[in-house]
Amino acid sequence: MEEYTRESGLPAGLASVLTCVASVVSEVSNVLRSGSVSSGYSGGTNAFGDNQLEVDVAVDRLIFERLASCSAVQGAASEEQPELKPLPGRGYTVVFDPLDGSSIMGANFAVGTIFGIWPGGSPVGRAGRRQAAAAYAVYGPQTILVWARPKAGSTAAAEVAAAEERVQAGAEAEPGPAEHVEANGEASADGRGSGPDAEARGSDAASLCSCSARLRDTHQVDEFLLNADGTWRLNRADLAVAPVSKIFAPANLRAAAANEEYAELVRKWIEANFTLRYTGGMVPDVHHILAKGSGVFCNPCSSTAPAKLRLVFECAPLSFVLEAAGGSSTTGQHSVLDEPIRTTNDRSKICLGSSQLVEESLPAMQAA
Structure with a gap:
């Protein structure tokens, strides 16, 4: 993996973080x-009041320990411990969901980790488009790692390298002007945030699902498979999501009672003979889109079934990967990646995947 990240032309710090993630x-x-950790409840709750499984706690602790050993990681936060923890390194902050879908582990369904x-x-005060990279792992019959990273020689790679230099020099990695959160709490106009500026730019469907600065042009999505000896091999490079599909994953379906x-x-x-693919785990359901090259994961809300997915730990990283593969994402008002992060407890509606289906979802996403 170290050789791959080095040959990909990534800045040294980002390469180090991605290598740490893979490890x-x-x-x-x-x-x-191994089954060495129980999937039963630990008896504790996280900062959000969610009941914790013993395996949640164990995996969370392991990831924090390994990130602390990476010289390029200066801070980390997780869904189990959302307050940002300073770490010894310098360069990047990693936020993660240690075990997404842990509640379905009892059925031996696939689960995942999101980075x-x-x-x-801290990501607070920025929008998801300012991530340097994002990744997720799927633990199923095989263990698969997928990440979105800057393409060699791209403007994104140059921006990440420049940010690394600023941080190493003791300065902060300043977010670009498009992603600053303004005093009124909205993303600035160039970031396609909500509010009057966004309305003035037009409300066509495409503008509510994506940004003119397409991640696909500057980023690449790669998939790796874990070998039996613990090493990784590149399984597929430069994954892409087609704009049309007949595969859907309807999450938070109880919202349909009021929405x-x-x-x-x-x-x-259903009437169009779409294929249903839904497990109740966001990571495997989103990965299915990349595995098949198309599809949609749709999670609207209603007055009786509010949004539950956390913006910084789940929605922003997975949207970054899907948009880097050429897909779209939306909150109903704009791309998920243009939603400003105000706190680590922000919840969000989300629809992501093939652009045509994401656009079709807009009335449902805007209904609550």
Whole structure:
């Protein structure tokens, strides 16, 4: 993996972080397969009041320990411990969901880990498009690691390298002007945030699902497979998501009871003979889109079924990967990557995947 990241032309610090991520994913895979940690409740709760499983706590602790050993990681936060912890390194802050879908482990379903990698310090006050890279792991019959990273020689690679230099010199990695959160709490106009400026730019469907600065042009999505000896091999390079599909994953389906637009959308897709692929785990359901090259994961909300997914730990990293593969994402108002992060507890609606299906979801996403 070190050789691959080096040959990919990544800045040294980002290469180090991604190598660390790959290493700890291998360790987490071993923990899950060995059955050495119970999947029962630990008796504790995290900062958000969620009941914790013993395996959540164990995996969370392991990832923090490994990130602390990486010289390019200066801070980390997780869904289990959302307050940012300073770490000895310098360069990046990593936010992660240690075990997404842990509640379905009892059924032996696939689960995952999600990573958002931010230049410099805290992601609070920035939007998801300012991530340097993002990654997720799927622990199923095979262990798969997928990440989105800057293409060699791209403007994104140059910006990440410049941010590394600023941080190493003792300065902060300043976010670009498009992603600053303004005093009124909105993303600035260039970031396609919500509010009057966004409305003035037009409300066509495409503008509510993506940004003119396409991640696909400057980033690449790669998939790796974990070998039996603990090493990684590149399985597929430069993954892409087609704009059309007939595969759907309807999450938070209880919202359809009060969200008539969502109920109608699901009926429309069923009547069009779409294929249903939904496990109840966000990581495997989103990975299915990349595995098949198309599809949609749709998670609207309603007055009785509010948004539950956390913006910084789940929605922003996975949207970064999908948009880097040429897909779209939306909150109903704009791309998930243009939603400003105000706190680590921010929740968000989300639809992501093939652009045509994401656009079709807009009435349901905007209904609540």
